Each structure stands twice: as C-alpha cells, then as structure tokens.
Amino acid sequence: MSSTIINGKEIGQEIRHAVAERVKRLKEQGVTPGLAVVLVGDNQASATYVRNKQKSCEAIGMFSELVKLPEATTQEELLTQIQLLNQREDIHGILVQLPLPKHIDEDTVIATIAVEKDVDGFSPVSVGKMMLGQETFLPCTPFGVMKLLEYSGIEIAGKHAVIVGRSHIVGKPMGQLLLQKDATVTYTHSKTPDLPFFTKQADILIAAVGRANFITKEHVKEGAVVIDVGINRDDNNKLCGDVSFAEVEDIASAITPVPGGVGPMTITMLLFNTVQAAENKLAN
Numbered sequence: 001m002s003s004t005i006i007n008g009k010e011i012g013q014e015i016r017h018a019v020a021e022r023v024k025r026l027k028e029q030g031v032t033p034g035l036a037v038v039l040v041g042d043n044q045a046s047a048t049y050v051r052n053k054q055k056s057c058e059a060i061g062m063f064s065e066l067v068k069l070p071e072a073t074t075q076e077e078l079l080t081q082i083q084l085l086n087q088r089e090d091i092h093g094i095l096v097q098l099p100l101p102k103h104i105d106e107d108t109v110i111a112t113i114a115v116e117k118d119v120d121g122f123s124p125v126s127v128g129k130m131m132l133g134q135e136t137f138l139p140c141t142p143f144g145v146m147k148l149l150e151y152s153g154i155e156i157a158g159k160h161a162v163i164v165g166r167s168h169i170v171g172k173p174m175g176q177l178l179l180q181k182d183a184t185v186t187y188t189h190s191k192t193p194d195l196p197f198f199t200k201q202a203d204i205l206i207a208a209v210g211r212a213n214f215i216t217k218e219h220v221k222e223g224a225v226v227i228d229v230g231i232n233r234d235d236n237n238k239l240c241g242d243v244s245f246a247e248v249e250d251i252a253s254a255i256t257p258v259p260g261g262v263g264p265m266t267i268t269m270l271l272f273n274t275v276q277a278a279e280n281k282l283a284n
C-alpha cells in the first residue's frame with residue numbers, strides 16, 4: 001500500500017498564515033500578542049527549542065520575551081517571576097520550558113501560571129476543563145495532532161485509536177481529545193504485556209513513548225494511520241521518531257515523518273493559543 005506522508009510543516013504553515021491574520025487584526029486594535037518563555041538552566045536542547053519558538057513568534061508579528069534564569073534559581077524565585085508575568089499587561093501567554101532542574105517542583109510551578117495565560121494547557125485547571133470538554137487552552141502537541149488529522153481528512157468517529165504512552169503532556173490528553181471526537185480509545189504503556197496485540201488493532205496509532213524506532217512493522221495493521229510524536233536521536237545522533245519510518249511507511253495508509261510532522265504543529269498551536277489568549281483578553 002502506498003502511504004500518504006502527512007506534512008506537518010506545510011499544514012503548520014497554512015495554520016500560521018491564518019494566525020498571522022489574527023495578529024494583524026489585533027494590532028489594528030492596538031494589541032500585540034505577547035508570549036513569555038521561561039527557561040531555567042542551560043539544557044542545550046531546551047535552548048534550541050526556545051529559540052525556535054521565539055523565531056516563530058516574530059515571523060508572524062507577535063512579541064516574545066525570553067526570561068532566562070540560571071540553573072541555581074530557587075523555586076521561590078521562579079514562582080516570583082511567574083507571578084510578575086501573570087500581572088504583565090503585554091504578556092498574554094506564559095510557557096515554562098520543561099524539564100525544570102531537579103530541585104524545582106514542576107507541578108507547583110505550572111499551577112502558578114494564570115489559567116488565562118496557560119497557553120501550554122498544562123495547569124490543573126486547564127486539564128480539568130479539557131476533561132470536561134469546556135473551553136480552554138489545549139496542550140499544543142495533542143492539539144496539533146488533532147489538526148493534522150483534520151487537515152488530512154482523516155475520519156476519527158468510530159475509529160479505534162491506540163495510544164502508546166501516557167505522559168501528562170501527550171499521551172493522556174491525546175486519548176481524551178480523540179475520545180471527544182468519538183474514537184474508541186485504548187491506552188497502552190511500558191507495562192502493557194504483548195503490545196503488538198493492542199497496537200495491531202489500531203485504525204489510528206499514536207506513538208508517544210520517547211524511544212527511537214520503537215514501533216516496528218509488527219505493531220501496525222495494514223492501512224492504519226500512524227502519528228509519530230517522538231523526537232529522539234538515533235545512534236548516529238540523527239533526529240528520529242518513535243516509529244521506524246522505513247518499516248512502517250508501506251504498511252500505513254498515512255504517516256507523519258520526523259522531522260516535519262508533529263513537531264512543527266506543536267509550535268503552530270502554541271502561536272494559535274497565544275493569539276487566542278490575546279483575543280480573549282480584548283473581549284473581556
């Protein structure tokens with residue numbers, strides 16, 4: 001079977017064009033959407049991601065501010081910084097880059113972000129609202145996957161979606177969003193015995209395990225849609241997903257590549273949420 005490669009870069013661009021239009025209209029009303037990115041410590045990968053996020057903001061006319069704090073920052077100091085950002089009129093979205101240094105409790109930090117500025121959708125209130133199907137910021141990666149499916153014309157209702165991975169930021173909310181669109185959802189994870197038994201039943205397979213080339217042809221049913229959320233480095237330090245693309249490509253009916261699949265969508269939905277936050281503030 002020849003499969004469709006789902007182009008996240010292209011779909012992301014299309015959405016960014018629409019978001020840029022909304023930025024333009026906000027600016028006409030005197031508001032420039034602003035995103036604060038908080039980076040603690042000097043994790044090399046985090047620094048690269050953060051730079052990408054800032055560049056993407058600027059490319060569509062948004063304001064972005066980097067709050068760079070040293071590795072030794074105390075939890076107290078970080079909470080103070082977030083409270084300052086909560087009060088800033090020119091900041092509509094706050095993103096605290098994860099992971100944080102070990103001496104800082106991530107849950108406490110995330111819970112401090114004002115819910116109307118929680119453009120990552122990670123805070124307990126945002127998560128609760130999402131579970132209840134109430135209007136809120138959806139976490140950018142699962143939100144981006146939903147957009148990929150939508151733009152690719154992939155039917156969700158009545159389909160069996162199997163999620164591999166149960167993280168708070170990808171696996172869990174991903175299943176919830178698919179459930180809300182009437183998929184039958186199965187969660188699998190590292191303690192699931194006979195993983196292929198489950199994944200082989202998937203019409204839509206979401207790989208969010210964080211292990212390079214973990215999903216192979218024995219996991220995938222002919223004609224399945226395969227969404228690869230992983231961002232790993234292989235033995236040659238090359239960027240790769242959780243899915244062995246070369247093996248699965250011919251079995252799937254549609255598949256996302258890494259890079260150029262889910263990654264660009266994550267940033268796109270961050271821009272989307274930040275513009276939404278600015279519009280919400282203007283309306284209230």
Ligand SMILES: Nc1nc(=O)c2c([nH]1)NC[C@@H]1CN(c3ccc(C(=O)N[C@@H](CCC(=O)O)C(=O)O)cc3)C=[N+]21
Pocket residue numbers: 049052095096097098099120140231239258259260261262263264265266267
């Ligand atoms: N509070 C918080 N929110 C996040 O959303 C968040 C985070 N912390 N911590 C780290 C992860 C990782 N993440 C990525 C986003 C885009 C790409 C991306 O655009 N990837 C490109 C490739 C980029 C490259 O070449 O390295 C692609 O897949 O095509 C990757 C990774 C957001 N994260």
